[in-house]
Amino acid sequence: MNWENFLKTNIQKRKLTSIWRERFCIDKSNSRTVSFQGKTYLNFSSNDYLGISHNKNVIDTWKSSVNKYGIGSCSSGHVIGYTAAHRNLEYELAEWLGYSNSLLFISGFAANQSVITSLMNKNDRIFLDKLSHASIVEACIFSNSKFRRFQHNNPFSLKHMIQNSSLGKTLVVTEGVFSMDGDIAPIDQLYNITNEYRAWLMIDDAHGIGVIGKDGRGSSDIFNIKPEILIVTFGKAFGLSGAAVLCNKDTANFLIQYARHLIYSTSMPPAQAETLSEIIRQIKNSDFARAKLSYNIKYFRNNFNLKNIKLSKSVTAIQPLIIGNNDQCLQLSKFLRDKKSIWVQSIRPPTVPLNSSRIRITLSALHQKKDIDALLEALNDFVFVS
Structure with missing residues (x-):
């Protein structure tokens, strides 16, 4: 098969399914609204949980820092x-979160890939939660380590797998708050198991940092x-990237x-x-925003009353509505956007x-x-419509 046929065949194959992906070129957005083709929608798809991306002090710091350092x-x-x-950012992160060191990466995907592929090899083993992020799963494959996926948020499943002896190192990996389900990992139980079997625990807290814990210190x-x-990643509650x-x-x-990486x-x-660094200072002082977000989550859950859709058990800003059927899921998203001016x-x-x-609903303090x-x-x- 030549290149042209390869590309066209696979594109056409995907188009015939209900998992064809499209991108929307939006005009602008914040945690509360999004503008698309001149029309404003309520925004329930943003990961900017505290509205930090439009914080005036943060924007002013960005402007002055660009003037000082240039753009790259x-x-x-x-x-x-x-x-x-x-x-300075590395020092501030380490002090805030209680570690001796921190290292900056260009993205959360790169951080996960880099840590796992650098530290683990073919003689080692990795146990990861079944619903772990794609960057974690892919890193495990690239590391050439032996890896198994324990049942989602199930410490007993992990213990059953980990108790077999191993010559190499053992790493247990989970998300703190799961990006698609919004539930929180039983970190204390997982940590006790890793200690018992002399393993290390790695937490990807992309959706927990800044939002939960004292001063926003996250899931752990x-x-x-x-x-x-x-x-920790900076593309969610931090409102930026990295x-x-x-x-x-x-x-x-x-x-x-x-x-x-x-x-x-x-x-x-x-x-x-x-x-x-300025965002860290803002997050530390965002107790009011976290309280408002908590109120919004409780209000949504207490007033949700749909007979044909089951509400998840998530108590975080991520509130998924499991539809199951791909076509029906697309129907609902399109209905909300086209008929109700709601972006989900x-x-x-x-x-x-x-x-x-x-439908992955995300709530914001805004x-x-x-x-x-x-x-x-x-x-x-x-x-x-069936």
Whole structure:
């Protein structure tokens, strides 16, 4: 098969299914609204849970930092791309989250890939939650380690697998708050099991950091647990982009030597690093926003009353409505957008397991009671067409 046939055949094959993906070029957005082709919609698809991306102090810091540093770092951090702004952010993250070291990465995907592929090899084994993020699953494959997926949020499943002896190192990986389901991992139980079997625990807390825990310290803080490796990303509650790995000094030194994503990628712009330091200060002082978000979550759940859609058990900002059928999921998303001016994207396989297509509702501290009422009324107005 030649290149042209390969591309056309696979594109056509995907178009014939109900999992064809499309991108929408929006005009602008914030945590509450999104503008598309000149029309404004209520936005229930943003991960900017606290509305930090439009915080005035954060925006002012970004502007002044660009004037100071320019728009880019112009190199890897191993060449000239590591500045005082990067160093200060690493120090602030480590102090805030209780670690000796942190390392900055260009994305959460890169951080997960880099840690797992650098630390683990064919003689080691990895146990990961069955619903772990694609970046984690792919990293396990690339590491050539033996890996198994334990049942979602099931410590007994993990213990059953991990108790068999191994010659190499053992790493247990989970998300803190699961991105598609919104539920929280039983971090304390997983940590006790890893300790018992001399394994390390790695938490990807992309959707927990900034939102839950004291001063927004994330999922692990709820359980008063400090996993050996903590991944935090800046594209959700931080309202920006990038990521960091929190770890001990030896792990950091090892990654500086061997983590290919760290060594061979241009580092984040110093202006971004300095802005992220300001965002940490804002997050620490965002108790009111976290309380408002908590109120919005409870209000949505207490007033949800749809007979044909089951509400998940999530108590976080991620409130998925499991539809199951891909076509019906698309129908609901289109109805909300075209008829009710509400922006909620459908999530379908392979992002989620087969027969679990869903409307992934995300709530923000910026949402008002009337916004949530509009969403609930719109959901009640929808009738599935089989």
